[in-house]
Amino acid sequence: MFQRFIYLDHAATTPVHPKVLEAMIPYFSINYGNPSSIYSIARTARGAIEDARDKIASILGASNPSEIIFTSGGTESDNLAVKGIALANQKKGKHIITSSIEHHAVLHTMQFLEKQGFQITYLPVDKCGIIDLDFLKASITPQTILISIMTANNEIGTIEPIEEILKIIQDKKIFFHTDAVQAIGNLKINLQQLKIDALSLSAHKFFGPKGIGALYIRKGAPLQPIQQGGAQERNRRAGTENTAGIIGMAKALELIYNEDFENRQENIKKLRDYLIEGILNNIEKSFLTGHPQERLNNNASFCFEYIEGESILLNLDMLGIAASSGSACTSASLEPSHVLKALCIPIEISHGSLRLTLGIDTAKEEIDYVISELPKIIKKLRAISPLVQK
Amino acid sequence: MFQRFIYLDHAATTPVHPKVLEAMIPYFSINYGNPSSIYSIARTARGAIEDARDKIASILGASNPSEIIFTSGGTESDNLAVKGIALANQKKGKHIITSSIEHHAVLHTMQFLEKQGFQITYLPVDKCGIIDLDFLKASITPQTILISIMTANNEIGTIEPIEEILKIIQDKKIFFHTDAVQAIGNLKINLQQLKIDALSLSAHKFFGPKGIGALYIRKGAPLQPIQQGGAQERNRRAGTENTAGIIGMAKALELIYNEDFENRQENIKKLRDYLIEGILNNIEKSFLTGHPQERLNNNASFCFEYIEGESILLNLDMLGIAASSGSACTSASLEPSHVLKALCIPIEISHGSLRLTLGIDTAKEEIDYVISELPKIIKKLRAISPLVQK
Numbered sequence: 001m002f003q004r005f006i007y008l009d010h011a012a013t014t015p016v017h018p019k020v021l022e023a024m025i026p027y028f029s030i031n032y033g034n035p036s037s038i039y040s041i042a043r044t045a046r047g048a049i050e051d052a053r054d055k056i057a058s059i060l061g062a063s064n065p066s067e068i069i070f071t072s073g074g075t076e077s078d079n080l081a082v083k084g085i086a087l088a089n090q091k092k093g094k095h096i097i098t099s100s101i102e103h104h105a106v107l108h109t110m111q112f113l114e115k116q117g118f119q120i121t122y123l124p125v126d127k128c129g130i131i132d133l134d135f136l137k138a139s140i141t142p143q144t145i146l147i148s149i150m151t152a153n154n155e156i157g158t159i160e161p162i163e164e165i166l167k168i169i170q171d172k173k174i175f176f177h178t179d180a181v182q183a184i185g186n187l188k189i190n191l192q193q194l195k196i197d198a199l200s201l202s203a204h205k206f207f208g209p210k211g212i213g214a215l216y217i218r219k220g221a222p223l224q225p226i227q228q229g230g231a232q233e234r235n236r237r238a239g240t241e242n243t244a245g246i247i248g249m250a251k252a253l254e255l256i257y258n259e260d261f262e263n264r265q266e267n268i269k270k271l272r273d274y275l276i277e278g279i280l281n282n283i284e285k286s287f288l289t290g291h292p293q294e295r296l297n298n299n300a301s302f303c304f305e306y307i308e309g310e311s312i313l314l315n316l317d318m319l320g321i322a323a324s325s326g327s328a329c330t331s332a333s334l335e336p337s338h339v340l341k342a343l344c345i346p347i348e349i350s351h352g353s354l355r356l357t358l359g360i361d362t363a364k365e366e367i368d369y370v371i372s373e374l375p376k377i378i379k380k381l382r383a384i385s386p387l388v389q390k
Numbered sequence: 391m392f393q394r395f396i397y398l399d400h401a402a403t404t405p406v407h408p409k410v411l412e413a414m415i416p417y418f419s420i421n422y423g424n425p426s427s428i429y430s431i432a433r434t435a436r437g438a439i440e441d442a443r444d445k446i447a448s449i450l451g452a453s454n455p456s457e458i459i460f461t462s463g464g465t466e467s468d469n470l471a472v473k474g475i476a477l478a479n480q481k482k483g484k485h486i487i488t489s490s491i492e493h494h495a496v497l498h499t500m501q502f503l504e505k506q507g508f509q510i511t512y513l514p515v516d517k518c519g520i521i522d523l524d525f526l527k528a529s530i531t532p533q534t535i536l537i538s539i540m541t542a543n544n545e546i547g548t549i550e551p552i553e554e555i556l557k558i559i560q561d562k563k564i565f566f567h568t569d570a571v572q573a574i575g576n577l578k579i580n581l582q583q584l585k586i587d588a589l590s591l592s593a594h595k596f597f598g599p600k601g602i603g604a605l606y607i608r609k610g611a612p613l614q615p616i617q618q619g620g621a622q623e624r625n626r627r628a629g630t631e632n633t634a635g636i637i638g639m640a641k642a643l644e645l646i647y648n649e650d651f652e653n654r655q656e657n658i659k660k661l662r663d664y665l666i667e668g669i670l671n672n673i674e675k676s677f678l679t680g681h682p683q684e685r686l687n688n689n690a691s692f693c694f695e696y697i698e699g700e701s702i703l704l705n706l707d708m709l710g711i712a713a714s715s716g717s718a719c720t721s722a723s724l725e726p727s728h729v730l731k732a733l734c735i736p737i738e739i740s741h742g743s744l745r746l747t748l749g750i751d752t753a754k755e756e757i758d759y760v761i762s763e764l765p766k767i768i769k770k771l772r773a774i775s776p777l778v779q780k
Contacts, residue, residue: 005430009423012423012427012432013423013630015419015422016422017419018419021415021419028406029405029408029411032405033399033402033403034402034403038703038707038714039712039713040710041395041397041712042712072601073462073630075617075629075630076617076629078619079617104618104619104628105618105619105620105629109619111618210632211632212601227465227466227469227616228469228498228501229465229468229469229493229498229499230495238465238494238495238498239462239463239464239465239466239495240403240463240464240600241600242463242601244600245600245601317428321429322423322427322429322432324428
């Protein structure tokens with residue numbers, strides 16, 4: 001029997017691109033030397049790591065390759081950026097500003113810092129998920145040392161006004177970190193144009209492997225390491241380098257930001273808009289969550305009244321469609337999404353959330369299939385929902 | 391031209407075993423689902439991760455698979471164990487005992503804790519690198535909450551008397567952590583026989599991939615996470631799981647601890663002893679460092695008077711022989727080895743250190759080649775050494 005498989009959860013993770021895997025393979029069993037050693041196969045590994053660093057720095061527009069620190073993924077990058085900057089600058093002040101819709105890797109790190117005596121302001125967002133810039137302006141105090149706002153939200157895809165934030169703080173001595181884990185691969189970021197001090201990214205979000213990420217940290221920005229040990233990464237991140245992972249991440253970044261990037265993004269956006277229209281037109285009491293325009297091109301997120309997101313997912317899975325109700329990282333939790341809560345969506349509606357995120361290979365036929373099947377699923381679930389009777 | 395290549399730095403890192411890589415491959419581009427998601431390919435990844443956890447728990451003799459936490463490597467495991475136990479138990483006391491020859495992943499973590507108000511006792515070692523058990527006994531106070539002693543030293547291979555330590559603390563409420571990063575793969579550890587509370591391991595030391603490790607933590611031992619974010623690893627280690635790495639680590643552990651383990655170890659030991667004899671007999675003013683018997687079977691470490699370890703390495707590299715002078719992690723530093731210093735080896739001698747570490751594929755012909763070439767190198771270097779004239 002033919003088993004249909006439609007992957008619409010690219011925000012959760014992506015398959016490793018075959019060319020990425022091909023680039024990684026020689027670093028497992030051939031050029032396996034410890035990059036800190038001095039002999040031939042180790043120097044080959046070291047050379048490849050530094051080439052990867054150069055490549056990543058150049059694609060992001062970093063002025064110096066040493067501004068790239070390799071980590072084990074987005075979560076570690078966020079932890080290193082937020083704790084690293086906060087702890088290195090705490091003598092200047094202990095106030096930090098973030099948003100209420102950050103990924104838990106940032107939010108829970110902030111809560112950790114609160115226990116260490118830091119004061120955290122959580123900016124509210126409007127109903128589309130855009131942070132309140134006036135609230136931001138009003139929150140800044142002489143004690144503010146760090147602002148951490150995500151480039152784009154992982155659940156609803158809303159793109160935050162990073163340029164506006166940078167304008168607000170341009171004459172102030174406040175570090176700016178952005179969790180770009182969901183954004184990198186889906187939009188272009190040029191660090192020469194944006195005076196971002198720290199930026200987190202994770203390879204498995206853009207067709208690279210899991211277990212590898214990076215933190216961009218602007219030269220001169222004080223950073224306290226969070227992992228002690230050897231002198232790797234110029235004493236900023238101890239631990240033997242994950243050579244194959246690093247090579248894979250650089251290759252993935254290079255492939256995604258090639259000359260076809262804009263075209264591909266345009267196509268994904270068209271397909272995504274077609275999906276949104278198809279769903280909103282064919283399912284009553286359905287809403288788009290997040291910003292209608294200022295959103296990642298591959299993100300379509302919805303709420304459907306009267307039903308449970310998890311039931312939608314299980315029914316989609318039976319048809320071979322992979323999707324998620326919010327973020328993958330919180331799926332083990334029964335709590336309603338903190339993001340949808342921050343948008344002031346009532347809990348009974350936010351429970352019926354669905355996130356469909358497209359990839360570079362998503363085909364129109366796949367979207368057509370979702371548009372034809374999802375209304376039937378929603379109808380079926382509403383027929384058995386106790387909430388509809390109310 | 392035939393390029394000879396003799397790898398004698400298995401303590402620094404090892405090649406990924408072809409069967410390990412084979413086991414990993416399907417988890418890059420096929421079963422790539424985020425293990426926290428609920429659809430089919432994600433459940434496949436989740437299932438494989440839990441199978442790997444079961445396998446690792448079983449090989450180590452852990453009583454419950456939930457006692458295994460996946461990390462990004464040995465350094466993170468050491469950080470998580472030492473900080474995690476110290477911070478979770480600081481209300482009981484703030485005294486920790488460790489040794490002066492730990493890996494920097496433990497030593498620098500201890501220094502970090504000292505800045506947080508912890509008091510650390512660094513146990514001295516004898517000239518073979520064995521910790522002073524009387525000193526240990528005398529150091530224990532009612533405030534002692536944690537003892538962290540490595541299973542075997544990474545530079546000189548000395549195996550520490552873990553059983554004796556456990557006897558000393560058996561009636562005390564003190565947690566015991568061991569950095570087994572260098573030991574796992576080279577000796578058998580059974581956690582059913584040894585009441586160890588926490589044990590660190592790293593896959594790339596036993597023919598697994600880089601960027602993945604694990605921490606065994608005994609059920610019920612309080613542990614404060616060091617990385618904040620999602621709910622992965624039962625809230626003890628946030629971040630999307632490195633599925634391929636986890637699968638690879640379990641496969642590598644299974645391969646190394648198969649029914650041939652004892653035989654292979656016996657062979658490696660014989661070959662290692664042959665190497666030691668060949669070097670000590672053929673090079674004057676050469677010394678074995680570490681314990682003559684209580685050492686890892688694959689470790690042969692030496693000091694040669696009047697010369698620089700780095701010069702030996704460069705000369706060996708020119709012959710296609712990969713070796714190291716101490717640990718790979720400290721090779722960027724010009725400081726003499728803290729391990730050799732703790733053995734009271736004078737600095738002018740410890741500078742001439744060489745570590746040769748064998749692997750499962752090391753052949754007698756390779757050892758013969760080293761025994762025939764190394765004396766010539768040492769002779770040549772001594773001929774140009776300004777130290778010899780003194």
